[in-house]
Amino acid sequence: MHIRWLEDFVCLAQAGSLARAAELRNVTPPAFGRRMQALEVWAGAPLIDRSVFPVRLTDEGRQFLEAAQSALRTLDETRMSLRAAHRADASTVVIVTGKTLARSMVPAWLAGLRHALRNDKAAAGFRTRLSTFATHDALAIFTEGDADFLLCYNSPEQPVTLDSARYQYHLVGEERLVCVSAAADGGGPQYKLLARGQRAPVPMIAYAQTLTLGRMVNGEIARRGLASRLDVIAVSDFAESVHEMVRQRMGLAWLPARLIADDLHAGRLVRAGLEVGGESDLVMQILLYRPRAPMRALGEAFWHAAVAG
Numbered sequence: 612m613h614i615r616w617l618e619d620f621v622c623l624a625q626a627g628s629l630a631r632a633a634e635l636r637n638v639t640p641p642a643f644g645r646r647m648q649a650l651e652v653w654a655g656a657p658l659i660d661r662s663v664f665p666v667r668l669t670d671e672g673r674q675f676l677e678a679a680q681s682a683l684r685t686l687d688e689t690r691m692s693l694r695a696a697h698r699a700d701a702s703t704v705v706i707v708t709g710k711t712l713a714r715s716m717v718p719a720w721l722a723g724l725r726h727a728l729r730n731d732k733a734a735a736g737f738r739t740r741l742s743t744f745a746t747h748d749a750l751a752i753f754t755e756g757d758a759d760f761l762l763c764y765n766s767p768e769q770p771v772t773l774d775s776a777r778y779q780y781h782l783v784g785e786e787r788l789v790c791v792s793a794a795a796d797g798g799g800p801q802y803k804l805l806a807r808g809q810r811a812p813v814p815m816i817a818y819a820q821t822l823t824l825g826r827m828v829n830g831e832i833a834r835r836g837l838a839s840r841l842d843v844i845a846v847s848d849f850a851e852s853v854h855e856m857v858r859q860r861m862g863l864a865w866l867p868a869r870l871i872a873d874d875l876h877a878g879r880l881v882r883a884g885l886e887v888g889g890e891s892d893l894v895m896q897i898l899l900y901r902p903r904a905p906m907r908a909l910g911e912a913f914w915h916a917a918v919a920g
Contacts, residue, residue: 614683618636657669691906715850716897737913760914761901780900799881814862821848863883
């Protein structure tokens with residue numbers, strides 16, 4: 612029996628669908644189905660009632676679910692305790708996040724936390740190690756126990772899916788994606804979303820679909836039927852690259868408000884998406900995740916300061 616089978620089973624119980632659970636576990640539905648069959652063989656009883664849609668757990672399955680969740684919690688708590696006890700540098704807080712947050716939000720946030728913890732004995736002289744990855748990789752690193760905290764974007768359209776029995780989060784703040792363009796000579800936007808009398812598509816700088824930002828922006832474009840009005844002339848998986856291309860007057864883009872605050876204030880960039888259809892800003896939550904299992908004193912102090920701040 613493999614631990615991942617237990618994780619698969621818990622995911623299925625939460626998702627209520629074999630196909631959705633397979634998607635969440637990043638495997639094909641046939642492979643996921645084979646794992647569940649293997650788990651049932653190991654358990655010696657049918658755990659899933661496949662005669663109904665959506666599937667549901669059998670009586671044996673509900674009993675097994677409690678045992679699986681308890682076993683996973685125990686293993687996770689023990690692993691986290693062992694790792695914390697033997698971590699080479701116990702005075703370092705390890706945070707995994709994305710490149711955009713690391714640039715736009717983290718520096719000021721960390722400075723505030725260091726100030727808040729200046730008199731906390733548990734955090735005396737602590738250091739921070741910040742590692743940046745794509746969302747999927749950041750989630751994997753965090754759930755494998757190789758980081759104390761995960762800082763990430765979240766939205767209703769692109770929710771973070773972590774087991775609430777094993778992890779908890781705090782809403783650190785919000786980020787707004789603002790549709791902007793370089794300023795024209797008259798001070799207005801050089802490119803405008805849904806401009807009156809628009810004939811040719813407006814050039815746009817897009818994010819790669821692999822980014823949370825890209826999936827959010829593409830979803831907004833689809834919802835508002837804007838694809839035919841926009842000409843994607845460049846795609847990047849780095850928000851600062853998109854930012855610079857907009858500054859170079861290549862096209863409009865949705866950019867994080869924190870990243871472009873100075874440009875907006877100086878008038879180098881201006882809003883380009885406020886006409887027709889109402890507000891075009893996209894709002895994302897910024898969440899800080901931690902394990903529910905007790906952390907070492909430094910981790911707990913850092914968490915409480917983040918929640919209080």
